[in-house]
Amino acid sequence: DQQVKQNSPSLSVQEGRISILNCDYTNSMFDYFLWYKKYPAEGPTFLISISSIKDKNEDGRFTVFLNKSAKHLSLHIVPSQPGDSAVYFCAASRRGGKLIFGQGTELSVKP
């Protein structure tokens, strides 16, 4: 049972444009959501998070949006840069619980 789903395995965008990565979850008890970025041969690194009491969190070029009624979150990267090319994982948890990850979306930003 995949509680966190990223339905797009890959995404390709042009440098300077917006990248939108999507994530859906099924467990309404999740109250904390995170995005991680992973380069080949490296471990995932934390990017940005949002708690369920908010619907938006922004950090520089990265913004995460949370729609609790739709059980959907998205990560916006504006403007996209070639160095953003990586696999992006969304993750969710209940307070004190384990972090559940999605399958990942491979983003390719073309110069």
Next chain:
Amino acid sequence: KAGVTQTPRYLIKTRGQQVTLSCSPISGHRSVSWYQQTPGQGLQFLFEYFSETQRNKGNFPGRFSGRQFSNSRSEMNVSTLELGDSALYLCASKDLANTGELFFGEGSRLTVL
């Protein structure tokens, strides 16, 4: 501060063997989690340890086990290896004072032949 350290980085085993992977968390972090990454499956949660006790467990067979030592270092063991166990095994630590951000190591790449 040193990051999460995993050893070995790469290893090759044959079916039926067993393997032990090691993880040293960030200094001061007492929670250690293990994940398995395979293509198309993302990161699958194996287990989490805190203060030498297993706190959470994923849906993996009993061949997968782990433990944590008093210095917070952790090991995971896979017995009777199967071809499907080939994966990247990632260890992550966190400071429980922080809401939930995990800090990952670079992983141990296991290949089962």
